[in-house]
Structure formats: structure tokens, C-alpha cells
Amino acid sequence: MAARAGLSRQILIAMSAITVLAGILVFFGTYLVFSAIVAVYPFPETDGWLTSLDIVILAAVILITLPIAALVALRLARRILDPLESLAHSARKIAAGDLSARAAAGDKALGETASLVGDFNTMAQRLQDMAADMALWNATIAHELRTPLTVLKGRLQGIVDGVFEPDERTLRRLILQVDGLGRLVEDLRTVTLADSGHLDLHIVPTRLAREIEEISDLMAPDLASGGFKLVLDLDDIVVEADAARIRQALLALISNAQRHAIRGTITISLKSNDRNVVLGIADQGPGIDPDLASLVFEPFVRGNPSRAKETGGNGLGLSVVRAIMEAHGGSLRYRNAPDGGALFEMVLKVQKSNG
Secondary structure (H helix, E strand, C coil): CHHHHHHHHHHHHHHHHHHHHHHHHHHHHHHHHHHHHHHHCCCCCCCCCCCHHHHHHHHHHHHHHHHHHHHHHHHHHHHHHHHHHHHHHHHHHHHCCCCCCCCCCCCCCCHHHHHHHHHHHHHHHHHHHHHHHHHHHHHHHHHHHHHHHHHHHHHHHHHHHCCCCCCHHHHHHHHHHHHHHHHHHHHHHHHHHHHCCCCCCCCEEEEHHHHHHHHHHHHHHHHHHCCCEEEEEECCCEEEECHHHHHHHHHHHHHHHHHHCCCCEEEEEEEECCCEEEEEEECCCCCCCHHHHCCCCCCCCCCCHHHHHHCCCCCCHHHHHHHHHHHCCCEEEEEECCCCCEEEEEEEECCCCCC
């Protein structure tokens, strides 16, 4: 209230002073102009200076305009201060932890003040959304970590208690759980670094077809054992990219198809035009539910949660691929494949001609 009263008083004093000064300037300015005219074209009789009547007229004008100026000043102060007071009150509530607080501009707020309140509310909404996302992110991470840690602890405790034999099969299962934890941590690291703009890339001229062929040779036996066949349709293209990150993204998309698609053919294509290089991974179905198509790139969103759990998915694969593509200045997009399956396309901008 003290700040409000102080600012209102300053506006009132300033408006009153401007009114008095304007009255005096107008009065004496008119008198000086009139004197100059008389000096050039003299009248037969002039008093030569202000009369008592002139002083009375000046005083009357000031006395009449001062209340008007005070009224205008108070209305102006109210239009300025009411939104600012609401904004300050909301800022204090947000600082105290109430992120739902919003400022009210009022119906008679000045345009600039209303814009300030609108910007503040937008900022507060984004802050509330970020806090909610962070809480959900933390809860989801804790949930994803709980299962493998519980399994590891149970198995190790069982070995210590003599319930399980530390044979090769048991140790391999424990290693698989550790590998799953390692993938989850690395995926979280990649997404977090990309979101903060700190994902380091080692950009060099990269022959994508060769990288894809190496990944295909590596994954072909595992895919074949699961009933999948890799088909390559590659143009010989060189782009400026981080080869290791591109391999990471390609592995994630192939693994995603292996977890969610029906057994059949997985086609990897590499094409280019004047503007983009498009690396596509297509399967033979069943594709993604239209309701989920716009959400699958968000962290921890799964198209088929039960199957992803069975095959070790953590819901971060597509988020990692999107993060890598955006760090390259490209994008990741999804559309239905011609035969009804899912088609994910990694799009990179052309920066170097073929060679």
C-alpha cells in the first residue's frame, strides 16, 4: 500500500505541476505575443503590463483546472497501479510456491500494462508446466529404475543367501539387467543434454550408406532369429554429421521396429533431394495408433507398453532419435508406410554434394 500511495502521490503532484506550468506558460506566452504585436502596431492606449484583472483571470483558470488535473491523475494512477498491484501480488505468491497465481489486468488497464500482465501470465503458465513436467519426469524415471534395481537386489540377495546358484545363466540375467540400466542412463543423458543445448557432436563428412551397412551387418543375425529380414535401399550420399550419433539413432529405430512390429521385412532407405537427406526405417505393421502418433516422440510414451516391457523398451528410444536429429539441425517424422506399417524418417539438411 505504501508503494501504491507513493506512486499515486507522485503522479498527482506531477499532473498538478504540469497543469500549473502549462497555465502559466499559456497565459504569459499569450501576453508576450500580444506585447510584440503592440510594439509593431501600437494601439492608441495600452497599460503596458499586467492588470489586476489579468492576475485574477490567471488564478481562476488555475483553480478551475487543478481539480480536473487531480481527477485525471487519480484515474490514470488507478489504471496503472491496479494491474501492477495484481502483478506484484501474484509474483509474491509464485515466489512462495503457488505456481497457479495469475495477475489480472482489469478492464480499464492501459495497453502497455495489459501487455505486461499478459506476458507475466504466459511466463507463469510456462513455469507451472515446466514444474509439472519435471515432477512427472522424476516420477517416471524412478519408476523405470525401480524394476531393474529390484530384480538385481533380489537376485544378488538370493545368491548371498544360497537360494540361487551363481551359475552362468543367473549371471547373464544380471548382466542383462545392468545393460538395461546402462541404456536407460545413456538415453536419459542424451535427451537431457539435447534439451539443454549441450549435446556435443563431432561433425565430419560421413558416408551414410557405409554406416547403415555396418549397422545392418551387426544386427542382421539378431533380427533373423526374431523373424525379421533387413532390406536396404541406399543411395551413396555424404553429409556433414556425427557418425556415432547417427548410428545410435539408427540402432534405436531398428530396435523400436523389432519390439513393436510384426515379423517380416524392415526396410532401410536412404534418399536425397536438393534440400534434404532422408533416412527411413519402415516395417510391415501394425503401425501407430493415430491418437498416439503425435505423442510417440515424447519421453516414456509407449505404443505397446506390455510388449515394450517384454523386450526391454524404456520409452525413450524415439525421444533420443528426435534429440539427435534436432541437434544436427534436422528432424524426425512419422507417417504410415505404403504397406500399412510404421515409417520413421530422419531428415538431415544437405550440406555437401555426393562424393
